[in-house]
Amino acid sequence: MNGWNGTILHIDLSKKIHHFEHLDSEIYKTWIGGKGLAGYYLHPHIMRSWDDPEMPVIFMAGPLVGTASPTSGRMCIMSRSPLTGTVGDCSVGGSLGTELKKAGLDGIIITGKSDHLSGIEITDKSVAIRDADDFAGMKTGPLYERLKRNGAVAVVGPAAENNVLFSSIMVDDSYAAGRNGIGLVFAAKNLKYLTVKGSGHVAVHDSEGLKRAREDIFRLIASSPVLFGEQGIAYYGTGALYDLMDSRRMMPTANFKRTHFDMASRMNAAAYKEKYAPKRAGCKGCHILCKKVGQEGDHIPEFETMSHFSALLENEDIEVVTRANALCNEMGMDTISAAATLACFSEISGERLSGYRILSLLEEIGQGEGMGRELGQGSYRYAVSKGRSELSFSVKKQELPAYDPRGAYGMALAYATSTRGGCHLRAYPISHEILRKPVATDRFSFAGKARIIKIEEDLNAVVDSLTACKFVFFASSLEEYARAFTTVTGVETTAQDLLKIGERIYYNERIMNAQNGFTSKDDDLPPRFFEEAGSSGTDIEVKPLNREEFLQVRANYYKIRGLDENGVPKEEKAAELGLKWEQP
Numbered sequence: 001m002n003g004w005n006g007t008i009l010h011i012d013l014s015k016k017i018h019h020f021e022h023l024d025s026e027i028y029k030t031w032i033g034g035k036g037l038a039g040y041y042l043h044p045h046i047m048r049s050w051d052d053p054e055m056p057v058i059f060m061a062g063p064l065v066g067t068a069s070p071t072s073g074r075m076c077i078m079s080r081s082p083l084t085g086t087v088g089d090c091s092v093g094g095s096l097g098t099e100l101k102k103a104g105l106d107g108i109i110i111t112g113k114s115d116h117l118s119g120i121e122i123t124d125k126s127v128a129i130r131d132a133d134d135f136a137g138m139k140t141g142p143l144y145e146r147l148k149r150n151g152a153v154a155v156v157g158p159a160a161e162n163n164v165l166f167s168s169i170m171v172d173d174s175y176a177a178g179r180n181g182i183g184l185v186f187a188a189k190n191l192k193y194l195t196v197k198g199s200g201h202v203a204v205h206d207s208e209g210l211k212r213a214r215e216d217i218f219r220l221i222a223s224s225p226v227l228f229g230e231q232g233i234a235y236y237g238t239g240a241l242y243d244l245m246d247s248r249r250m251m252p253t254a255n256f257k258r259t260h261f262d263m264a265s266r267m268n269a270a271a272y273k274e275k276y277a278p279k280r281a282g283c284k285g286c287h288i289l290c291k292k293v294g295q296e297g298d299h300i301p302e303f304e305t306m307s308h309f310s311a312l313l314e315n316e317d318i319e320v321v322t323r324a325n326a327l328c329n330e331m332g333m334d335t336i337s338a339a340a341t342l343a344c345f346s347e348i349s350g351e352r353l354s355g356y357r358i359l360s361l362l363e364e365i366g367q368g369e370g371m372g373r374e375l376g377q378g379s380y381r382y383a384v385s386k387g388r389s390e391l392s393f394s395v396k397k398q399e400l401p402a403y404d405p406r407g408a409y410g411m412a413l414a415y416a417t418s419t420r421g422g423c424h425l426r427a428y429p430i431s432h433e434i435l436r437k438p439v440a441t442d443r444f445s446f447a448g449k450a451r452i453i454k455i456e457e458d459l460n461a462v463v464d465s466l467t468a469c470k471f472v473f474f475a476s477s478l479e480e481y482a483r484a485f486t487t488v489t490g491v492e493t494t495a496q497d498l499l500k501i502g503e504r505i506y507y508n509e510r511i512m513n514a515q516n517g518f519t520s521k522d523d524d525l526p527p528r529f530f531e532e533a534g535s536s537g538t539d540i541e542v543k544p545l546n547r548e549e550f551l552q553v554r555a556n557y558y559k560i561r562g563l564d565e566n567g568v569p570k571e572e573k574a575a576e577l578g579l580k581w582e583q584p
């Protein structure tokens with residue numbers, strides 16, 4: 001094979017054994033790799049509880065990983081989410097995907113449960129299960145320093161050991177596999193870490209053709225103002241979006257009560273640049289380098305973290321945001337869910353959280369102490385316990401990121417239909433509604449959004465399967481990446497071919513969620529968005545969402561996606577995509 005190594009490593013922690021599976025090429029062609037292939041392996045287990053020893057944690061790289069294809073350093077980690085009960089997955093950067101491919105593997109599937117705290121160390125195709133009892137309770141940073149000589153490193157922190165439902169797996173110290181609580185599934189197996197080191201290389205079908213495809217992608221990236229403009233992501237990181245979201249009156253503020261933050265100009269990316277003088281860093285195989293690291297080693301927060309630990313909590317101290325980001329990473333927990341849960345707590349309790357209080361509560365959550373035991377279950381469960389479920393700003397129990405849907409109607413639909421709960425990365429309508437790429441759409445209209453969101457979900461399923469970075473698609477398209485895929489694998493493929501595979505991958509996720517009882521009742525938004533206006537101003541009026549229009553566009557989406565009126569997959573559509581599904 002080219003691009004693919006053809007080998008999946010299976011590890012059973014209960015029996016302390018492993019074996020290598022050699023896949024038929026047709027399975028790769030059907031599922032690509034990354035997210036697609038991970039979903040193929042998760043499907044038979046999806047009705048198990050997340051803490052069932054036989055529930056797998058799946059690490060899967062795509063065919064472009066480890067090659068010269070641009071932004072090819074990412075990989076997918078997937079299991080069933082403890083937070084939502086849905087398919088749980090994330091695309092994560094760092095060097096793990098690259099080292100996996102260099103070790104001759106396309107993926108690792110971990111099942112079982114160790115009888116004591118353990119770690120897995122892989123060097124090429126040598127696999128060792130180590131005692132990790134000495135690492136119990138250790139934060140992610142010190143543990144990474146102990147393990148980094150072993151290659152790429154994935155670890156969980158105290159949060160996962162203390163049953164925090166939004167625990168992350170931290171890769172190479174600062175790359176978070178966050179959101180769905182995958183770190184907790186890792187910890188439920190008595191697994192503290194995984195290291196991978198490879199010495200091989202990935203075979204490529206047509207290296208000269210890949211070079212040409214790479215140059216085309218680079219050329220498009222270089223001409224993108226969103227990526228390489230003076231105010232672009234390459235220079236300011238994802239924090240470049242901070243001022244833009246606030247000026248568009250869609251920055252979630254005070255637990256989504258408002259959509260404008262008065263102190264935004266003092267908390268933006270330029271303020272971080274002045275305070276920390278950061279240098280550029282990023283994933284393996286990427287030249288955009290959107291991560292920013294200060295002169296003293298401080299990791300500058302990503303946009304969603306930057307926004308939620310300031311505006312959402314009405315915090316005006318930039319150092320508190322940076323420390324909160326570092327603390328979440330050290331504890332191994334998702335920053336978006338952590339901040340949103342604190343905001344929910346703040347509104348329910350009536351307590352305006354000081355910087356000290358924010359940081360102390362984060363410490364309590366990570367350590368499973370005091371109020372942290374309740375807040376570690378996420379905003380939805382906490383709000384329900386207080387009889388105020390409407391104050392959890394979540395979808396399918398997952399907290400919403402830093403884009404208020406009253407200011408971008410495509411985002412409202414994308415939140416609702418996301419298969420992993422409230423998420424901006426299943427589709428990313430901010431691209432066309434705010435950044436105007438590839439074409440501008442009316443952000444205060446649902447017109448045409450059902451088809452757009454469906455196509456974007458299919459597209460992003462492909463991106464997470466190849467795997468590549470979604471930022472590149474502000475400039476490039478599947479046309480360029482289809483050429484890269486063809487030159488790497490030797491499988492002649494068009495953009496439309498890839499998009500059809502993306503549709504299969506996403507429909508497979510809808511089937512898995514339906515098997516666990518998810519229907520249209522779960523594809524919905526919190527009531528405040530329909531009942532209260534946002535913060536109008538500067539000639540921008542932010543109205544409540546129209547409930548009837550939302551339900552109509554959701555119904556349109558179901559029709560276009562091939563679902564029934566309850567959002568449940570249809571047997572005939574599943575068969576068309578080569579999937580099996582029988583409605584209960």
